[in-house]
Each structure stands twice: as C-alpha cells, then as structure tokens.
Amino acid sequence: MDITEGLLGPLLLSRSTIDRSAQLRHDPDWLERVWHDPSTRVLVISDGQTLVKRSGDEAELVLLTPAEAPEGQRHLLGVADGVAYFSVSAKLPDDADSAGLREAGSILGDRDAGLFVYAVALESWHATHRFCPQCGAETTVTQGGHVRVCPNDGSQHFPRVDPAVIMLIRDPDDRLLLARGPQWPEGRMSVLAGFVEPGESLEAALAREVFEEVGVRVSDPRYLGSQPWPFPRSLMLGFFARALTSDLTLDPKEIAEARWFTREELRVAVATGELRVPPPVSIARRLIETWYGSAIDEQGSWGR
Known part of the structure; x- marks a missing residue:
C-alpha cells in the first residue's frame, strides 16, 4: 500500500x-x-x-x-x-x-x-490572511508563497489547515446513518462531520459532534484515512464509529433530516433517485462505499 x-x-x-x-x-x-x-x-x-x-x-x-x-x-x-x-x-x-x-x-x-x-x-x-493578526499591518509574501511576514513587528505567519472529523456511524444492526443539512435540497444526504475545537482530541470531537447533531452516543471510533478539502482549507479525518442506540434527536440548526439505511435501502434509494450521495471526489463517498462493500452508481451523486 x-x-x-x-x-x-x-x-x-x-x-x-x-x-x-x-x-x-x-x-x-x-x-x-x-x-x-x-x-x-x-x-x-x-x-x-x-x-x-x-x-x-x-x-x-x-x-x-x-x-x-x-x-x-x-x-x-x-x-x-x-x-x-x-x-x-x-x-x-x-x-x-x-x-x-x-x-x-x-x-x-x-x-x-x-x-x-x-x-x-x-x-x-x-x-x-493579508494582514498581520497582531498589529494589522499588511504582510508581505516570502519563501515561495509559504510565509507572510509583517513588516511592522517582524512576525511570521504560515498557511493553516482546519482539522475536521467526518464519521460514518453504524447502529447495532449495522445500518448507516445519513443526514441532511438545512441548507441542502431534499434528497441530498451525507455522513456527519464537524470541526475539531481548541484543546480537543479527534475522538472527543467525533463523539461531541454526533451527540450534538443527532443525540446519539457512540463508541469504538476507528480512524480510516484523511483527505485535504480546501473549501477553503480543511483536512478531513475519516472515521467509523458505532452507535450505542438508534434513537435520533436532531439539532434543527444543524440537521434537517437524518435516517438509518440498510444496504438494500440505500441501493433502492439511490437507484430510484430518492437519495443523492456525495460525489466521488469526497471522502464521505469513500466512507459510504467502504461500508456498502462496493462502488455506488454515480448517477445518484451530487457534485456541487
């Protein structure tokens, strides 16, 4: 590998x-x-x-x-x-x-x-990041575009990435949890994700985000891989985790709809156009296909 x-x-x-x-x-x-x-x-x-x-x-x-x-x-x-x-x-x-x-x-x-x-x-x-966060002066670009330097106080500033956990949650019956944000059209769903907060581990961020968004406690987080997602500058860290219960309590500010799917239910929902899964370029798609056991027909994906 x-x-x-x-x-x-x-x-x-x-x-x-x-x-x-x-x-x-x-x-x-x-x-x-x-x-x-x-x-x-x-x-x-x-x-x-x-x-x-x-x-x-x-x-x-x-x-x-x-x-x-x-x-x-x-x-x-x-x-x-x-x-x-x-x-x-x-x-x-x-x-x-x-x-x-x-x-x-x-x-x-x-x-x-x-x-x-x-x-x-x-x-x-x-x-x-054109301006110095310490004094507000406009910074200059050096080192081939990888550092900005403040001409006023001499401080150096480097490109940042924001770590975010993205997690495929399975319930005790091995069903997949997919959810839709309020800003998304009906039918477009994905796995849960959220940013890591200051002073927080990846595992703690995963558990917190899942409970905050759908009211589910999880266990056994398993890291599977990462992918840059520069929209604008995230690093997506992919996990599987197990739900301890299947009851859902949604945060309406974050989640408009959430649902558990068996593999057959997912196949049918995608085939009929009821469900559009994330695009192949996303780590969310790979997490879903890893659980599903094979590639998913791209006809049922959303790309933008």
Whole structure:
C-alpha cells in the first residue's frame, strides 16, 4: 500500500506526485532562476478555478510557461522529474475552459490533482490572511508563497489547515446513518462531520459532534484515512464509529433530516433517485462505499 493510502484506499484529493521541496523555498536565487526557466510550468488559479483540457471522462491541467503566465502572486508548488511547478493567482480569460476541484478533481491524473489541491489551498489562505493578526499591518509574501511576514513587528505567519472529523456511524444492526443539512435540497444526504475545537482530541470531537447533531452516543471510533478539502482549507479525518442506540434527536440548526439505511435501502434509494450521495471526489463517498462493500452508481451523486 502506498504511504499516502489509508484503510480507505487512495482518496482522489490526496493524490500527488510532486516533491514539495520545502528546502528550496528559502533560496530566493533558485526561485528566481527557475521562474525564468522555460521548462518550468505554471498553473493559473482564480477563486478556486483553473484552466483545464477535457477529453471524455478525463481532464488535464493547462499548464503555461513562465513567459506565458499572467502577472500575479506566485507560489512554489514543488518539483517533479526536474521540472518546477508554480501557481499564479490571476484572472482567467473569460472564454477559457475552466473548472474547480469539485468538477475536475476526480478525473485529473495524480500529478494534476495534487497540484490543483495545493494551489487552491494556498490561494484561499493568502486571500484571507493579508494582514498581520497582531498589529494589522499588511504582510508581505516570502519563501515561495509559504510565509507572510509583517513588516511592522517582524512576525511570521504560515498557511493553516482546519482539522475536521467526518464519521460514518453504524447502529447495532449495522445500518448507516445519513443526514441532511438545512441548507441542502431534499434528497441530498451525507455522513456527519464537524470541526475539531481548541484543546480537543479527534475522538472527543467525533463523539461531541454526533451527540450534538443527532443525540446519539457512540463508541469504538476507528480512524480510516484523511483527505485535504480546501473549501477553503480543511483536512478531513475519516472515521467509523458505532452507535450505542438508534434513537435520533436532531439539532434543527444543524440537521434537517437524518435516517438509518440498510444496504438494500440505500441501493433502492439511490437507484430510484430518492437519495443523492456525495460525489466521488469526497471522502464521505469513500466512507459510504467502504461500508456498502462496493462502488455506488454515480448517477445518484451530487457534485456541487
């Protein structure tokens, strides 16, 4: 098994073939030199969208040379096979064929999926962390886009990720719990998830979120794998856990509907269109399919 795989197998947004080359971020001469190297490739990113070339059920990123790339903030993504890769935050052409991770993440190759996830996460962090949290001064970008420095107090600020637990809950009869948030349309359901709070372990966050949202106490949390989810900058940590009871008490602010499914009930609900499961690009989909025992027909999935 590849080191990037957990018990869930290869997750679509966890794939990458890029060496992040962290040590090279500290070398401004190297960064400038490779930026002018015609073999360097650049991914242009704009509000989570990038240029893509589609061919049937597959897609690849449209990568530019530095000379072709527009002006914008540059971020080093890493090196692969002697080629340096950067992202540039800039407006995409109005007539360009572009896509976001939700649309293209599952049909990109390993290299392109890794580049795209990385670029989206960095773009989002920079867009929301322009100012120093200590004094309010506008910060400057250094180390290939991986540090922002305050010119006033000298403090350094690094890209952050927000850990979130996502959990498939099974009751004593091995039924799956799916739920729908109030903002979701009817028929669209997923497993439960929530952010880890300060000073909280993953296991405690899992138990707290499940009880708060559906009133169920759980036991035996089992970690299965993780996947970046840069919407805007989460890291989803996937678990299975067992419910001690099947009675549901919903928090209406968080959950509009929740229901236990047997495997046959899930199959029928998806086949008839009554239920739309999460898209293949999500770790939620992989958790459900792991419990189900096989892939689920994508016709019953929602993608945006």
